[in-house]
Amino acid sequence: MNAMARDGLPRAVVPSAFDAEARWYDRLVGANPGYHEHLRLSARRLGVAGPRLLDAGCGTGASTAALLSVAPDARITAFDASREMLTRARAKEWPSSVEFVHTPVEEMTGVEGPFDGILTAYLLRNLTDPTGQLRRLRALLRPGGRIAVHEYSVRDSRRARWIWNAVCAGVIVPLGKVVTGDATLYRHLRRSVLEFDGIGALGRRLADAGFIDIRTETVPGWQRGIVHTVTGTAP
Numbered sequence: 001m002n003a004m005a006r007d008g009l010p011r012a013v014v015p016s017a018f019d020a021e022a023r024w025y026d027r028l029v030g031a032n033p034g035y036h037e038h039l040r041l042s043a044r045r046l047g048v049a050g051p052r053l054l055d056a057g058c059g060t061g062a063s064t065a066a067l068l069s070v071a072p073d074a075r076i077t078a079f080d081a082s083r084e085m086l087t088r089a090r091a092k093e094w095p096s097s098v099e100f101v102h103t104p105v106e107e108m109t110g111v112e113g114p115f116d117g118i119l120t121a122y123l124l125r126n127l128t129d130p131t132g133q134l135r136r137l138r139a140l141l142r143p144g145g146r147i148a149v150h151e152y153s154v155r156d157s158r159r160a161r162w163i164w165n166a167v168c169a170g171v172i173v174p175l176g177k178v179v180t181g182d183a184t185l186y187r188h189l190r191r192s193v194l195e196f197d198g199i200g201a202l203g204r205r206l207a208d209a210g211f212i213d214i215r216t217e218t219v220p221g222w223q224r225g226i227v228h229t230v231t232g233t234a235p
Contacts, residue, residue, distance in 0.1 A: 024180050025060050025085065031175065034221040039066035041219060042150040042229040043119055050116020050145070051075055056105060056137060057123030061089035063150070064098060067119055079103050079111055105133050113140035121150035124205075125196035134209035141234035147211060149202070149230040156198035160225040164193060167222065199228055206232045 029035045043066040051074055055064045058078035067076055075097045080086050081104035090100050103109040105127065118137055124130040137147060154160040168190040176186030197205060203214050211232030219227045 021180055021182075021185050023084075023088070026062075026088065028176065028179060029062065034219065034223060036062060036066070038219040038221075038223065038227055039063050039121060039150060040069050042121065042148045043067050043070045045217060045229045045231055046070075046117050046119055046146055046148040047231075048074075048117030048146050050142075052113075052115045053077070054111070054113075054115045054118040054137075054140065055079070056118055056120035057081075058089060058100065059085045059122075061092055061094075061100075063119055063121040064089065064094075064100075065092075066121075068095075068098065073097075074116075077101060077111060077115075079105075079108065081105065105136070108136065108140075111140070114142035114145065115140050116142060116145050118145070118147045119150065120147070122152070124149060124151055124202075125192050130197075131205050131209050134206060134211070138210050138234050143234060145234045147206070147232050147234070149206065149232075151196070151202065151228060151230070152193040152226060153197055153199045153202055153228050154193060154226055155196070156200055157225050161194065163222065164226055165190070199230070202228070202230055206230060210235070 039062055048071065053067050053071055053074045053076045055067055055076060055078035058064045058080045059082070061078065064076060064078040067074070077099050078089065079101040083102055086100050086102050101110045103111060105123065118141060120137070127133050141147065154164050173183050173186045173190065177183035199216050203216050206214050212235050213233040214230065216228055216230050218224050
């Protein structure tokens with residue numbers, strides 16, 4: 001049995017895995033110090049003052065709330081491939097300017113641009129064609145529109161890999177098992193992060209997708225050098 005079969009999930013079944021874990025998701029991420037503040041930080045780094053924003057891969061709405069916190073007057077479209085995660089998102093209190101759409105990023109049915117900015121959090125490493133989907137997202141931006149990719153990236157740093165493995169082995173996987181009764185999704189989280197782009201490759205991926213003015217920044221706390229914001233502009 002190879003490592004991905006043992007510790008990870010085929011990307012095609014990731015949405016259904018999130019369906020199964022949706023009822024515990026907010027509780028688990030709420031136990032992660034800095035989780036929501038880091039999303040707000042990436043939303044601020046997006047630096048968009050325009051009226052239309054897109055949250056690509058919104059999950060239960062934490063990233064949507066982050067966008068709303070920095071752009072309270074914007075019209076926000078948020079989509080996700082997991083129906084159950086969206087059910088949790090929709091159950092929260094939102095202004096009428098926020099809409100949720102059930103669609104995978106590969107299709108984006110019901111999502112129409114142009115947008116002034118896009119925030120995508122913890123999405124790219126779960127896609128079969130990240131560069132292709134970044135191109136599709138870029139096509140939804142107006143010229144000069146911005147994207148902020150909020151994502152794990154540890155391959156370029158031995159220190160980051162060591163901390164990530166230690167936190168997963170000591171906290172994330174055991175806690176996921178205790179709370180949900182099944183650690184499969186959390187073992188997938190560990191493996192998918194280890195196998196994803198280093199931060200240099202992630203910046204180049206945005207360039208390959210046609211973005212310019214690409215910048216990378218990390219976040220504070222134990223996630224320093226592990227969670228990053230990569231921003232770019234549509235020409």
